[in-house]
Amino acid sequence: xxxxxxxxxxxxxxxxxxxxxxxxxxxxxxxxxxxxxxxxxxxxxxxxxxxxxxxxxxxxxxxxxxxxxxxxxxxxxxxxxxxxxxxxxxxxxxxxxxxxxxxxxxxxxxxxxxxxxxxxxxxxxxxxxxxxxxxxxxxxxxxxxxxxxxxxxxxxxxxxxxxxxxxxxxxxxxxxxxxxxxx
Amino acid sequence: xxxxxxxxxxxxxxxxxxxxxxxxxxxxxxxxxxxxxxxxxxxxxxxxxxxxxxxxxxxxxxxxxxxxxxxxxxxxxxxxxxxxxxxxxxxxxxxxxxxxxxxxxxxxxxxxxxxxxxxxxxxxxxxxxxxxxxxxxxxxxxxxxxxxxxxxxxxxxxxxxxxxxxxxxxxxxxxxxxxxxxxxxxxxxxxxxxxxxxxxxxxxxxxxxxxxxxxxxxxxxxxxxxxxxxxxxxxxxxxxxxxxxxxxxxxxxxxxxxxxxxxxxxxxxxxxxxxxxxxxxxxxxxxxxxxxxxxxxxxxxxxxxxxxxxxxxxxxxxxxxxxxxxxxxxxxxxxxxxxxxxxxxxxxxxxxxxxxxxxx
Numbered sequence: 291x292x293x294x295x296x297x298x299x300x301x302x303x304x305x306x307x308x309x310x311x312x313x314x315x316x317x318x319x320x321x322x323x324x325x326x327x328x329x330x331x332x333x334x335x336x337x338x339x340x341x342x343x344x345x346x347x348x349x350x351x352x353x354x355x356x357x358x359x360x361x362x363x364x365x366x367x368x369x370x371x372x373x374x375x376x377x378x379x380x381x382x383x384x385x386x387x388x389x390x391x392x393x394x395x396x397x398x399x400x401x402x403x404x405x406x407x408x409x410x411x412x413x414x415x416x417x418x419x420x421x422x423x424x425x426x427x428x429x430x431x432x433x434x435x436x437x438x439x440x441x442x443x444x445x446x447x448x449x450x451x452x453x454x455x456x457x458x459x460x461x462x463x464x465x466x467x468x469x470x471x472x473x
Numbered sequence: 474x475x476x477x478x479x480x481x482x483x484x485x486x487x488x489x490x491x492x493x494x495x496x497x498x499x500x501x502x503x504x505x506x507x508x509x510x511x512x513x514x515x516x517x518x519x520x521x522x523x524x525x526x527x528x529x530x531x532x533x534x535x536x537x538x539x540x541x542x543x544x545x546x547x548x549x550x551x552x553x554x555x556x557x558x559x560x561x562x563x564x565x566x567x568x569x570x571x572x573x574x575x576x577x578x579x580x581x582x583x584x585x586x587x588x589x590x591x592x593x594x595x596x597x598x599x600x601x602x603x604x605x606x607x608x609x610x611x612x613x614x615x616x617x618x619x620x621x622x623x624x625x626x627x628x629x630x631x632x633x634x635x636x637x638x639x640x641x642x643x644x645x646x647x648x649x650x651x652x653x654x655x656x657x658x659x660x661x662x663x664x665x666x667x668x669x670x671x672x673x674x675x676x677x678x679x680x681x682x683x684x685x686x687x688x689x690x691x692x693x694x695x696x697x698x699x700x701x702x703x704x705x706x707x708x709x710x711x712x713x714x715x716x717x718x719x720x721x722x723x724x725x726x727x728x729x730x731x732x733x734x735x736x737x738x739x740x741x742x743x744x745x746x747x748x749x750x751x752x753x754x755x756x757x758x759x760x761x762x763x764x765x766x767x768x769x770x771x772x773x774x775x776x777x778x779x780x781x782x783x784x785x786x787x788x789x790x791x792x793x794x795x796x797x798x799x800x801x802x803x804x805x806x807x808x809x810x811x812x813x814x815x816x817x818x819x820x821x822x823x824x825x826x827x828x829x830x831x832x833x
Contacts, residue, residue: 310652314479317654323479325652329505329590350743352651355818443479 291346293431294354298339298371299363304418307444308361309340312422315432315440316344324352337366344431361425368392378473382425384417395471400428402467408459416459423463478655482622482648483508485655486552486578489626491518494661495576496547497525499538503554504590505646506580510552522663532557536564536577543573544689546669546676548630552578554646555596556587558604565639566605570691572675572706574633576626577611578642580649583787583814591814592646592737597791600643601765608703610710611641612717613764615735619653621762632717636709637675643764645787647737647816719762720771724750728757730830731775733796734785735761737816742785744819749826756826764792769799776800781830784808785822787815805830 295312299305309325316323326341341357343349360375362368362383368390375381377396385391386405402424408417426432432440437460441453480488487509490498500510510528518524529535535551542549553561558579568575579600583593600613612632614625622644629640670678677687693699724746725731732742739760749756759775759782761768776782781804784793790808797806809825811817817825 310479313652317477317479323652323654325479326647327650329646329650349653350747351741351745351819352653353647353737353741353816353818354744355820 291344291431292349293344293359293429294357295342295344295359295361296339296354296357296371296374297342297361297363298337298367301336301338303338303363304415305338305363306340308418308422309342311419311437311440311444312342312344312432314444315437318439318443319432319436321345322347322349324349326352337364337370339367339371359425359429361421363421365389380428382421382467384421392470396473398428398472399470400424400467401470402463404463404466407462407466411462413455413459416455419456419459420463420466423460424467425463426460427464427467475656475658478657479652480619480655481508481650481652482616482619482644483580483650484512485619485623486626486642487512487516488655488657489623490550491516491522491524492658492660493627493630494522494548494663495524495550495626495630496663497527497538497542497549498551499527499529499535499542499549500551500553501529501532501535501557503557505582505592505649506552506554506578508649509578509580522660524663532560533564536561536568539575539577540564540568540571540573543568543575544571544677546673546678548576548664550576550578550626552580554580554582555584555593558596558599562599562605565611566607566609567691568639569605569609569611569706570607570702571689572637573639573689574630574637575639576629576633576642577639578644581643581645583812589814590646592649592787592816593812593814594645594736594738594787594810595789595791595812596643597764597786597788600641601767601795609638609706610713610765611639612636612713612766613641613643614719615643615762615764616648617736617739617760618648619651619655622648623655623657634673636713638709638713643736645737646814714766717763718766718768718770720768721758721760721762722771723758723760725757725759725775727755729755729780730757730826731779731782732756732758732785732822732826733761733772733782733792734758735764735792738785738787741817741819741822745822745826748819748823754826754831761792767795767799769795772796772799773801773803776803779804781805781807783826783830785817785825786810787817788812805833807833
């Protein structure tokens with residue numbers, strides 16, 4: 291199993307930390323992982339993206355041009371990364387603020403209204419965990435117990451009391467994600 | 474006991490320094506390697522192992538602090554990125570001339586000049602062919618993973634002390650920024666003063682009555698003596714060339730074509746090999762780990778077996794010159810690279826092999 295993922299959105303949306311939690315959980319599950327962020331000028335206030343690879347085998351390139359899954363959190367990222375999904379691959383996006391929706395017909399597309407749901411529930415900061423939960427519903431590459439361990443490893447101890455809420459958000463994400471266009 | 478972590482390549486350098494008992498780090502921040510100093514400051518090794526961590530006023534100050542620490546027989550290091558490493562060249566030449574051990578890490582960004590903060594491999598010439606003045610070499614290790622960033626710190630110090638010569642870890646912004654699974658070792662204690670005094674008679678550890686002065690200098694105005702210094706240094710380099718060549722071969726057993734690449738480019742080539750083999754093209758990778766000494770012998774041997782080699786570098790073609798020298802025109806050799814901080818995609822690399830070597 292090798293899953294090559296791009297997560298892209300605005301800086302501050304938790305793009306990098308979502309990738310980090312995924313990578314940590316992968317390590318806990320004894321997988322090979324890599325996490326390659328965009329860095330530099332685009333990080334400061336603009337768009338932010340991270341390539342995460344989780345695999346049973348040694349990972350070749352941490353930098354990729356096409357992906358099994360794209361998790362898209364804003365319009366600019368959708369415009370940039372829609373075409374990078376491999377045919378038959380998966381695109382997950384949050385429709386919040388999206389004016390041009392994805393148009394590809396050769397991939398599976400899912401919508402997750404995580405921004406709205408998280409705001410409505412008063413857990414806006416956990417919106418990224420909802421998105422992660424949505425992803426894991428269709429690509430169950432990480433089991434729940436390892437996600438919990440991954441959170442323990444990636445969060446500083448003073449934030450460990452937030453882990454139950456994080457796991458709750460993951461669960462809600464799996465409930466609210468819905469198909470937009472599937473093969 | 475070994476422990477698993479998820480870390481950036483830069484953090485792995487810092488973590489390795491603390492855990493393998495480094496005495497001092499002197500550095501000045503620059504993207505894309507500032508996490509090294511940041512991680513050291515967060516970990517506060519001065520409270521754990523007594524390791525000194527100091528942000529110097531400049532790169533020139535950093536390398537000269539390293540020069541002084543090395544003269545005392547201490548395990549000392551500095552890190553920077555391309556423009557900062559350029560500033561250190563005088564110091565490196567002096568340290569090589571004074572025959573002192575130290576570790577320098579260059580997390581390369583695109584140049585020339587201030588260039589860009591994105592990854593590049595355009596400092597190969599500077600590192601392997603001199604950079605500073607005089608007949609000296611830097612033993613150069615090129616990590617291609619976060620684990621190797623970690624492992625090469627201790628290996629680097631082993632080589633530096635074995636040959637009394639500076640060692641360079643030549644990395645790049647991508648390996649510095651990527652996070653991967655990392656296995657770390659237990660903390661090792663720093664060397665005691667007694668151990669240093671006993672093991673390194675050349676070190677300036679304080680002169681007791683009846684002992685000779687340990688004199689550290691790179692200056693010798695008597696040319697006949699200076700020639701002897703040079704001859705001694707060159708003899709050391711010959712030994713190094715005989716004993717310290719390191720490389721990795723992937724999928725080379727049945728390969729008809731070979732990528733030659735180090736660091737990030739080597740990782741991209743591994744993906745390009747997968748893509749190529751899916752199309753039935755038998756490709757392998759020869760990854761030089763020591764860029765100096767360069768793996769000449771294996772390259773010449775492979776040149777007799779394959780139909781062509783493509784050097785893949787994020788530069789305008791630097792290592793390819795060494796490949797051409799090593800392979801002695803026994804096979805077709807060409808270069809492919811992207812410049813100024815652009816990382817080639819695996820597909821681009823495969824296309825280059827197809828057009829420049831297979832179809833060319």
